[in-house]
Amino acid sequence: MHTQSPAPSAPSVSERTHASIPVVSLRDYVTGSEDTRARFVQVFGDALAEFGFVSVKDHGIDPARIRDAYAQIARFFALPTPEKKKSFIEGSGGNRGYVAFGAEHAKNRKVGDLKEFFHVGRDLPALGPGGANAFPSAVPEFEPSTRTLFTDLERTAGTLLEALAIYFQAPTDTFTKMIAGGNSILRLIHYPPLKDGFIPGGVRAAEHEDINLLTLLCESTSAGLEILTRDGRWLAVEAPPGHIVVDSGDMMQLITNGRLPSTTHRVVNPPSEAEDVVRYSMPFFVHPYPTCPLAPLPFCVSDEQPAKYDATTAQGFLEKRLRELGLL
Numbered sequence: 001m002h003t004q005s006p007a008p009s010a011p012s013v014s015e016r017t018h019a020s021i022p023v024v025s026l027r028d029y030v031t032g033s034e035d036t037r038a039r040f041v042q043v044f045g046d047a048l049a050e051f052g053f054v055s056v057k058d059h060g061i062d063p064a065r066i067r068d069a070y071a072q073i074a075r076f077f078a079l080p081t082p083e084k085k086k087s088f089i090e091g092s093g094g095n096r097g098y099v100a101f102g103a104e105h106a107k108n109r110k111v112g113d114l115k116e117f118f119h120v121g122r123d124l125p126a127l128g129p130g131g132a133n134a135f136p137s138a139v140p141e142f143e144p145s146t147r148t149l150f151t152d153l154e155r156t157a158g159t160l161l162e163a164l165a166i167y168f169q170a171p172t173d174t175f176t177k178m179i180a181g182g183n184s185i186l187r188l189i190h191y192p193p194l195k196d197g198f199i200p201g202g203v204r205a206a207e208h209e210d211i212n213l214l215t216l217l218c219e220s221t222s223a224g225l226e227i228l229t230r231d232g233r234w235l236a237v238e239a240p241p242g243h244i245v246v247d248s249g250d251m252m253q254l255i256t257n258g259r260l261p262s263t264t265h266r267v268v269n270p271p272s273e274a275e276d277v278v279r280y281s282m283p284f285f286v287h288p289y290p291t292c293p294l295a296p297l298p299f300c301v302s303d304e305q306p307a308k309y310d311a312t313t314a315q316g317f318l319e320k321r322l323r324e325l326g327l328l
Helices: 028-029 034-050 063-075 081-087 125-132 142-167 252-257 314-324
Strands: 023-025 053-057 097-098 116-121 185-191 205-208 214-219 227-228 234-236 244-248 263-265 279-281 283-286
Touching: 023 028, 023 034, 023 125, 028 283, 034 081, 034 185, 053 214, 063 116, 063 125, 063 185, 063 279, 116 142, 142 185, 142 205, 142 214, 227 314, 252 314
Parallel strands: 023 053
Antiparallel strands: 053 244, 097 116, 116 185, 185 279, 185 283, 205 263, 214 244, 214 283, 227 234, 227 263
């Protein structure tokens, strides 16, 4: 039987905000009038098309759930490395369980990112090691806390995907049926202070695009996220308290034939010694079910805009990207 060591203090949530990306209230869609719902759909879809990112407030997820999850992951990452490695899953491609500091690098880079992380997903036995969770017994509250947050985020993602289908004037289940039984992932990230962990030439998260359909990013515990705007400028973006930042990934770019392009983003290193503090982050990567066919949807293809991307499956697409990231 494992005993639990005293927990580190739960990280305080950053108050840093930026009004540079559009903000929408999910309440407008869920309970608003017909006009209010239509306005939400338009602004949400246009924001993903123009910026690739949008900030969503009034999403209905209890802030206490988010704070509790941060407290549990702080406990986990404070464990000795041998204890953390008990949750590493050989042969999973990093798709579940613990991934060590520096193990993942961005596509087309050789230097590992300055982070370690833990993946929680749906139990999918058909995927073998890549579909099996490995929760840490040394932190008993870790599993119920992260599973509950996973469920909340997946429900919110379904609502957003329904609105996105309406944006395209498509059947409302166009995207939600893709994620039923899906391989979505809650990634729990620990960026230690640079003084505690550094790889020459490394950054916390080198510039990259997300693999999946949508990403829902709860507010992180300190600043650092930047996105590359369509005109080539780096823009600092953080989720204000109570907001979730949503961005579109490569799978969404594929199935919308580029109408919702994925956006390059990164997490930069602290700019000064005073700001060299630990950072925790919890992105939720929304994935289709593994055998889901991915190809440009008919309503995104025309004579003027022929299909740009080859057909594949969600699992095939994921495995290709995991190899590019050095995890498979």
